[in-house]
Amino acid sequence: MTYIAKPKLHHPTLPKNRLGYTRRDYEGKISTLCAGCGHDSISAAIIQACWELAIEPHRVAKLSGIGCSSKTPDYFLGNSHGFNSVHGRMPSVVTGANLANRELLYLGVSGDGDSASIGLGQFAHCMRRGVNMVYIVENNGVYGLTKGQFSATADRGSKSKRGVANTDAHIDMVMLALQLGATFVARGFSGDKDQLVPIIKAAIEHQGAAFIDVISPCVAFNNHQGSTKSYDYVREHNDAVNFLDFISPRAPITTQYDPGTVQPVTLHDGSTVLLKKLHDGYDAHDRVAAMNYLAQHQSKGEIPTGLLYVEQDPEDLHAHLNTVDVALNKLGERELCPGSAALEKFNASLR
Ligand SMILES: Cc1ncc(C[n+]2csc(CCOP(=O)(O)OP(=O)(O)O)c2C)c(N)n1
Ligand code: SF4
Ligand SMILES: [Mg+2]
Numbered sequence: 001m002t003y004i005a006k007p008k009l010h011h012p013t014l015p016k017n018r019l020g021y022t023r024r025d026y027e028g029k030i031s032t033l034c035a036g037c038g039h040d041s042i043s044a045a046i047i048q049a050c051w052e053l054a055i056e057p058h059r060v061a062k063l064s065g066i067g068c069s070s071k072t073p074d075y076f077l078g079n080s081h082g083f084n085s086v087h088g089r090m091p092s093v094v095t096g097a098n099l100a101n102r103e104l105l106y107l108g109v110s111g112d113g114d115s116a117s118i119g120l121g122q123f124a125h126c127m128r129r130g131v132n133m134v135y136i137v138e139n140n141g142v143y144g145l146t147k148g149q150f151s152a153t154a155d156r157g158s159k160s161k162r163g164v165a166n167t168d169a170h171i172d173m174v175m176l177a178l179q180l181g182a183t184f185v186a187r188g189f190s191g192d193k194d195q196l197v198p199i200i201k202a203a204i205e206h207q208g209a210a211f212i213d214v215i216s217p218c219v220a221f222n223n224h225q226g227s228t229k230s231y232d233y234v235r236e237h238n239d240a241v242n243f244l245d246f247i248s249p250r251a252p253i254t255t256q257y258d259p260g261t262v263q264p265v266t267l268h269d270g271s272t273v274l275l276k277k278l279h280d281g282y283d284a285h286d287r288v289a290a291m292n293y294l295a296q297h298q299s300k301g302e303i304p305t306g307l308l309y310v311e312q313d314p315e316d317l318h319a320h321l322n323t324v325d326v327a328l329n330k331l332g333e334r335e336l337c338p339g340s341a342a343l344e345k346f347n348a349s350l351r
């Protein structure tokens with residue numbers, strides 16, 4: 001419960017990262033979610049990824065909307081900046097914050113209701129503009145917080161807890177992100193931390209809009225037979241296209257691999273992701289092929305997971321707008337108000 005304070009004392013033998021922080025230093029308050037909720041496993045994966053990357057907590061801004069998923073930033077990175085926005089409005093708040101201060105690492109956490117219903121327009125523009133952020137949708141196919149109504153990501157024909165079949169077509173967030181131009185698109189499963197942690201690490205290092213759809217079962221309202229977002233269903237239908245090994249810039253690549261089966265992808269900060277192909281012929285650098293693969297395999301009831309698409313040299317919103325390298329909120333009066341002569345010259349250039 002959030003009103004029970006976590007003990008501040010850490011066991012002295014807990015492993016520390018490069019900065020001298022233990023995993024506990026990346027935790028937040030005690031979760032109030034239902035025991036077994038997939039969202040808590042995603043929080044644990046975020047904590048693990050940030051600890052392994054030795055990210056300074058004060059460099060992170062975590063933002064969310066409304067929903068059980070959007071409550072989770074309270075349960076991780078307790079020493080980072082946080083903003084809990086209005087329902088579905090996280091993307092525009094991140095966009096503004098990122099434009100004002102490009103030096104922070106932006107982590108947006110949302111739900112399928114928050115992003116695929118009320119926030120769909122916001123999601124779309126954030127992806128197409130290439131806001132440099134990690135955008136995680138904790139996808140359970142229902143509005144968990146308001147007691148389990150179907151969300152827009154619920155598959156047609158999947159059954160509610162009371163046995164009623166969903167008659168509407170579903171929105172596929174991964175397909176949308178690909179279509180909208182996101183430069184990093186992945187899908188994970190909250191029940192597979194080994195796959196999810198390296199995906200989150202790679203997304204953090206990606207310089208652009210990185211979208212991760214994480215299927216995250218709601219144990220209270222969508223974990224029964226007939227649901228396509230239950231733990232059992234996802235385990236049975238998971239079609240992992242690749243597996244990632246994340247290697248920091250300082251570590252030498254020691255993994256042995258046969259050429260052709262593993263593809264090294266160099267990221268912005270010099271780190272490397274070794275992309276192990278689990279599926280013959282899957283090319284994570286081909287946007288159209290990824291969309292075709294998804295369409296074919298999803299129509300057979302499979303759930304492709306892994307790093308589905310990554311652009312090698314992505315451009316983010318700051319590159320599109322050609323902004324200065326320094327964070328705009330650091331510019332002083334001299335830079336912002338260069339004087340009447342400069343204004344005159346600028347006005348003349350427009351005449
Ligand atoms: C403007 C507005 N409309 C509706 C609601 C009611 N509401 C709260 S959370 C939610 C949906 C949450 O679903 P999702 O984003 O999937 O999160 P989950 O709880 O499933 O993690 C809704 C419709 C609200 N809070 N604000
Ligand atoms: S209602 Fe569902 S989504 Fe919300 S905390 Fe419980 S299990 Fe998680
Ligand atoms: Mg939901």
